[in-house]
Amino acid sequence: MSDATMTAARGNPALDLLRRYGIWVIAAAVMIVLPKIFTSGAALTTMCLMGIMIVFSLAYNMLLGQTGMLSFGHAVYYGLGGFLAVHAMNTIAAGKLAIPLPVVPLAGGAMGLIFGFIFGAVSTRRAGTVFAMISLGLGELIASLSLILRGFFGGEEGITANRTKMLTLWGVRFGPQIEVYYLIAAWCFACMIAMYAFTCTPLGRMCNAVRDNPERAEFVGYSTQMVRFITFCISGFFAGVAGGLAAINFELMNAVNISGAQSGVVLLMAYIGGIGHFVGPILGAVLVVLLQVFLSDLTGAWMLYFGLIFITMVMFAPGGMAGLIMLHLPLWRRGTLLQIVPSYAVMLVPVLMGLAGLVTLIETSHHQLVKAATDGPAMKLFGIAYNSNSLLPWIVALALMGGGLYLGKLWGPRMADAYSDAAHGQDSNKREAGK
Amino acid sequence: MLELVIFSTLNGVLYGMLLFLLASGLTLIFSMMGVLNFAHASFYMLGAYFGFQLSQWLDFWVALFVAPVCVGLVGAAVERWGLRTVHKWGHVPELLFTFGLAFVVEELVQMVWGKLPVDYRVPALLDFHAFELFGTTYPAFRMFMLLISVAIFLVLLMILTRSRIGLIIQAALTHPNMVAMLGHNVPKVFMMVFGFGSGLAGLAGVIAGPALVTQPSMAHVLGPILFVVVVFGGLGSLPGAFIASLLIGLIQTFAIAINYSLGDALSAIGMARPMQGVLSDLWQVTVAQVGPVVPYLMLVLILIFRPTGLMGTREN
Amino acid sequence: MTALGLHDVHKSFGITPIIRGVSLEVGKGERHAIIGPNGAGKSTLFHLISGRFPLTEGSIRLNGEDITGLKPYQINRRGLSRSFQVTNIFPKMTVFENVRCGVLWHLGYRYSFWHNTRKLKDANDRAMAILQQIGLADRAQLPASFLTYAEQRALEIGITIAGGAEVVMLDEPTAGMSRSETAHFVSLIRKVTEGRTLVMVEHDMGVVFDLADRISVLVYGQIIASDTPANIRNSKAVQEAYLGQALESHGEAEH
């Protein structure tokens, strides 16, 4: 997905085509096949949400990852797009407008674009921290306005719509979730391609230049403000499309969708996935939605885990998941990926120990503090039943954490050595040592 | 009307001084470390909850002194084992770290003390009316809050203008690289600054807790306002933060007290209220409802017209 | 025909005057060197011309048009391109892309988000040709931050000339280089600025006398002499103010 792969694949035109478009064919195939594998209703809803969030977080990363603009208020465009889409759906249902449902996200996109244009003109005049603060201010402004302007935002309850009351196109009514899934998947796929294509355009390349060195970009003829502004508008458009998809999926939009919390979630998704690579936000959206769905089923303290994962990422893996994967790309190319598996496997022991300790600690405290009053002190974790009142689980948890930390520190340097051996080869290391 | 003005002014100044207790720490941390601390309001919340817990176990007056110290220690620990690691990645990850921290603190507080507000009471000693005016009483505890925040303000002022440390801090405010040049142990200075700022926020929490509501959402309600204050006043400017605190304190308090809408204004001058259209709500909205919006409007406007803020000199 | 004309340019930082009334004419196709002691204000003068700092007073013309007070990108679009004394590149992007960034605007792609850069044959060919010229063709796909210091300096010049600007300004292109690297660079600069107007700041007198058609001497924010290399070499005033030590140290280095 970079110029390097482009040059590497020169020569055989068929191979070239496969390399360049193969990944998209695979992506499309996966999206088509997934609902055939995971057929349950819950899985389908989860996948719909993933599709929406992939579009939203990719749109967000146009700003943060590509252009270096940290926004704390991108839910504004997502939310406004969603609200307009809901209103559009209601207008269509009332027979005043004759557009089919699959086109409705475009209305959301238009709304995102318009407000991206208005607010972008204001905020992109500045970069860095000031931009971040303006985005926060605008975000809070719209979020608090949304509670006041009840006509458009519907107050606390929000605005509902019914997607089945639309024009039918080729007999599809979008009643069953599976039909909505394919609608979302199609939009998601199209948006992914469009946003990837954007990274290859002159403007897309200059976004990276502006992120890396805004001053120099001005001396090769580009107004950094204009680059930021146009990108902001386009990003607003895609965020609006995501909002429109959400409106169709949930048939409901409310103040939460436009709040600072929603802006925070998209930031988390993009960052956890990795803002330095195009695939990062996709991975992040998938992971975070999965966490939201499964963790919230498993534990009442899931938001806490979520925050801890984010902090850990920021502290130790600022490249996100995509960054971690890319770290291993050279190894794969050299064919030494298998070589580090044993070393990683050893590391798994302290990691699992530490994690088990942490989870025990959090879950036991959670039970003791939140549930014990109603359900009594007896609880079950990892299939072991115990009493959250007793001292033992606490001691075990702390011991596991301490042990994990100690062993991890012990093995950490060895693992780093193993990695650099695999990445640069043992001989080169020895040569350097010999010098 | 006069009564309204007097009480609103009093409450506005009080709210403003509380904001300043928080904003001064935030400004200090930003100026010296370059970190815009998203979790600052979380330390304020921790202060309120620690205060509550300590006054349950022991006594409010003990809490008043011990809770801020505890919060300060938590802050120093966060700097030592968290921020310092992130520092090498740059300012954006630092900001994101504090963002995540705010998230985690809220969740922890919810877990430990529950989602509902806790019963953090005014100490018996101060549970009386300070004075009565036009038939309305004013609680003594609020006077006490005002007293404390003004006292802290004066102490800060003294430290800043009269002591050696104050001079170093002032130098650092205008020339961020000075601290290192003066030959101080920079990481240690950072840890102390962060701890001190958090402690101040914690103190604000301890005294605000009984008067306002102590609940898990108190941090993220106040957090953005706090940013408005420091950005509006000018990043890195303590006098600016002071003016902005008072301004926003007063505006918000007065707004809440005024129950008057644009529509009322229109009918007062004899025009019909527009009842149709998407924006028709705009005419029904009272000033009180708009209150929460005003600070953000101010923020956006000042950043457009005077990006350095009221008294700031730095752009970024 | 003058390519670049400065008229009574002043610049103060706060109350400190740094540039104190500089007037200068650089003819089309001329290779003009600006020399002077450290802190004389040479880089500041470059910043003023290229729009990085606003002037306090005076005016600047480019090909007869007034460019005073324009933004850097506006000045660049009118055909003036500059390099920096401290290397100023796009560190995370590849060497190839660094140069292509310098090309895009001037081939008319502007803010296009409807072209695919991989298919922009003209831009890619031009970038590649520049890389060939500056000798970095085999480094094309490396991130710019991986280059050696001398290579980064070459890249800096590559980005500067990529847009095909008529007036090229180089701020100490050979600073910090070894003797052989410098020799290589002189021929490189000569090659890439063929048919263009060159203004450069340089401390190495060998390079200056080798390349320049005319030399201006800047001391404490004022031009004390502006003449041909031979006349500058023989000027008493210049000898006293600056050149004496500079030439001496240059001579020593040669032995």
Ligand SMILES: Nc1ncnc2c1ncn2[C@@H]1O[C@H](COP(=O)(O)OP(=O)(O)OP(=O)(O)O)[C@@H](O)[C@H]1O
């Ligand atoms: N932004 C600024 N603010 C204040 N003073 C500045 C600024 N930039 C430069 N100066 C001062 O202006 C003077 C001239 O600096 P300048 O960089 O132009 O010198 P120079 O001739 O390029 O020197 P050198 O040969 O070392 O590169 C110096 O004394 C410097 O300290």
Ligand SMILES: [Mg+2]
């Ligand atoms: Mg210089």
